[in-house]
Amino acid sequence: MQSEIRKELLDAFTNAGDDFLSGQHLADLIGCSRTAVWKHIEELRKEGFELDAVRNKGYRILKTPEKITADEIRFGLTTKFMGRNIHYEESVESTQKIAHRFASEDASEGTVIIAEEQLSGRGRMARKWHSPKYTGIWMSMILRPNIPLSKAPQLTLLTAVAIVQAFEEMTDLIPEIKWPNDILINGKKVTGILTELQAEADRIHSIIIGVGINVNQKKDDFPLELQEIATSLYIEKKETVSRAELIRSIFMHFEKLYTLYLQQGFLPIKLLWEGYASSIGKYIKARTLTNTIEGKAIGITDDGVLKLEDQSGCIHHIYSADIEL
Template sequence: MQSQLRKELLDAFTTAGGSYLSGQHIAELLGCSRTAVWKHIEELRKEGFELEAVRRKGYRIVKTPEKITADELRLGLKTKFIGKNVHYEDSVESTQKIAHRLTYEDAPEGTVVIAEEQLSGRGRMNRKWHSPKYTGIWMSIILRPSIPLPKAPQLTLLAAVAIVQAIEDLTGVLPEIKWPNDILINGKKVTGILTELEAEADRINSIIIGIGMNVNQIKEDFPPELQNIATSLLIEKGEKISRADIIKGIFMNLEKLYLLYLEEGFLPIKLLWESYAISIGRQVTARTLTHSIVGKAQGITDDGVLMIEDEQGKIHHVYSADIEV
């Protein structure tokens, strides 16, 4: 009940756009007393919201918290289901681990696990992901698509497009995608995507999309071994970026593309992905667990598999590899 009232309060502030809302008006909207309104306002202040109160005008939000909170993510969010259910933690081992647990507890589609810090964040092939506190976006999103099991990797490519679009929309910086799951700016990694699934022999129960994004780190925040290969939105844009705004942008773009995908299939996603891809038409080296393939990246198949043409003209289909451009 309390969380529903809080959601309605934030929806009211969103609709107001920066205008004042009177205590009486809020009380009528929420169906509660003026005293209860004051208590909710105080709870928002404790979370880090800065609210201005003016006599005979009411309240308005003038600043959102430095920390990411579930309430801040609800403010202005216009999705139908992604991000409507947020599981927030200050510090976790891994948001993926929590998301896996929540899928077994029948968490609804679109549930998001988000943390300020990951102590054991990881990327593909179980590599460690550096996740310092209050600087980046460390989250996992639960989807439950009714698609055949072999098509699950397509969701990684879909997520990459959504992330690139969100960054471009909100910062003006144009990232590029390196197959299958890296987002680069000026050749340096800014975001990694880890897609895992819970499935039975013939059906997918859930797909969990883990996203790690460097947002407000400076160069010295990265370990020495990462400083020449990793970057952040702050470094590239030259100014601090609202993490909550980026997250809401990802939610909105991801939901839009996901619904398009479920309705029209992978082709429109494929075309968008290829338009952002850094490797298409270029000489690449694909390193798998057993061997390396050198050749020109020709694009991806309708299933999202990378195609590389070697010097002899043979086309190799690469399902999993590290790519060097």
């Protein structure tokens, strides 16, 4: 009940913009007492929200905290289901682990687990993902699409497009997507995406998409072995980016693309993805579990599988591989 009041309170402030909202109006809108409204206002202040309170006018939010708590993300959120249920932690082993548990407990679609720090973050093929505190976005999103098992990897590509669109909305940077799950800026990795399933042989129960985004790290925040291959939005933009605002933008773009995908299939997503792809038209090495194939990346199939043409003209379909440009 308390969390629902908080959600409705933040939605009211979001819709009000710069206008004041009286305690009585908030109480009537939410269906609680003015005392309950006041208590939640004080809790927001403790979280770091700066509120203006004027006699006979009411309250308005002037400034939000630097953390990415559920309340901070909800203030200004315009989505219908993405991010409407947020589980926030200061520090976790892995948001993916928590998301798997929540998904098995029937968490609603659009539920997001987000943390300020991951102690054991991981990417594809169990690689470690460096996730320092208060600098990046480390989150896992729970989805429940009614799609065939074979189409689940398409949501990795959809997520990449949504994140790139959010980057473009908030910065003047030019991001590129490296198949299947990396986003690069100036050739360096800024984002990784990890897609995992809870499924039976013929049915998906849930798809859990883990996202790691380097937002405000400085170069010295990365281990030495990553400093030449990884970057952050701060390093490239040379100014701090609001993590909460970026998260809200990602949720908005993701929800639009996901709804489009469920209505029209993968083709509209494919066309957008190819427009951002860094590898299309270039010669690459694709290292699979069994061998290495070299050739020209000529696009992706309607299912999102990478097409690579070798020197003999043979076209290989790459389902999973490490790509080197």
